[in-house]
Amino acid sequence: MTKVAWSITHQEFIISDHYYFSKLERYTKENSIIVEEVDKFEKLADYDVIVFNYPEIPFTKEEADFIEELVKKGKKVGIYAYYKNEDSIADRCNTLSERFGIKFNGDIVTDDVNNYDNDNLLITTTDIFPKLKEKGIQKVMLACTDTLTIAENVKPLIKAENTAISKLGKEKILFAKYDDPSGGCFIAGGTCVFWDNYSIDLYNNKEFSLALLMKKNG
Template identity: 70%
Template sequence: MRKIGWDISHQEFIISDHYYFSKLQRYINEAGMQVDEVDEFEKLANYDTIIFNYPEIPFKKEEVDFIEELVKKGKTVGIFAYYKNEDHIADTCNTLSERFGIKFNGDIIIDNINNYDNDNLLITTTDISNMNNSINKVMLACTDSLLTTDPKVRILVHGEDTCESKLEFEPILFAEYVDENGGKFIAGGTCVFWDNYSIDLYNNKEFSLDLLSR
């Protein structure tokens, strides 16, 4: 059974919040995986997949070193942010992600054509790579863009040609650093693609489970 450690030591959104994440919890269990909230950072080493969903406390150097070692040992680590950077979410995520050649831009991505419910902040895209073939379209709400600086980083989700970056960056929305030993570090511009509102739209469910089981 794959074990997922959902970190709460950096004041992340908790997966046990029924209003926001009850569906994700149920789908994880139905997929034969286990998820635990983890409030002691060192205990993350006991898990196959480690998730930081909107961390609000910056990562210390020793914590970044710790996560880097876990990735080198084959673990999968994911960190997910939000748009704007008004509360420094991009800056906080960058204290970890930049070690793996991925930077959150603090951007706002809109799409006036490809979106859900005629809302240009709820963008949809079919430009998906290096994922399960069953994932054809996802909805990403209120997403940041990413800048990649390492050749070991590959794009997972890119905006459609119709989307726009307020800061004029390329609309890279999810990306993944792949270690030579098989470990992965995943960064996503939004943390609400798998909440109760979004997860049943398009292939968001399959997308979420793929990220957790890579």
């Protein structure tokens, strides 16, 4: 049993929004994942996994310190953004993610070849970290995604295909993970809508979403 804190401390998208996330809510229940919306920052420490899905308020130094300590204590933390620095989302996420060697670039990624429904912003990719592929995650659709610049101690989880184009000319890393020696980790994703009702049943998005929410993953 995994307990997940879905943060609403920074005005994130709420998982209880039926129109967008009813499928994700159902799938978590079917897989013994308890997800609770949390509105008090200090209460995040009571959970195994912490999710910041499109935070609309920057993180303070004290909040970043707090999350850094939680990762050092073995917690799993994920933060998920959007493309082209919409609403300054990349800047806000960077106030936390840069602590872990990950920078959101405020980029736009398109792919005229590997995409869903002939829409070059709904990119698809099979360039996925091997341990995730072992879990059956062979292909995902990542809509309206940013790119990430990562430090040497951070590993890419998902990259765009060679046919994709970064508007800023960046390396096409879309999801990345910092592993702490404690067993905790920090995951960053260039898009926050890979697990909404539109996307989650496409390809292996469901399996990928559940892997991110489980206490242990690749």
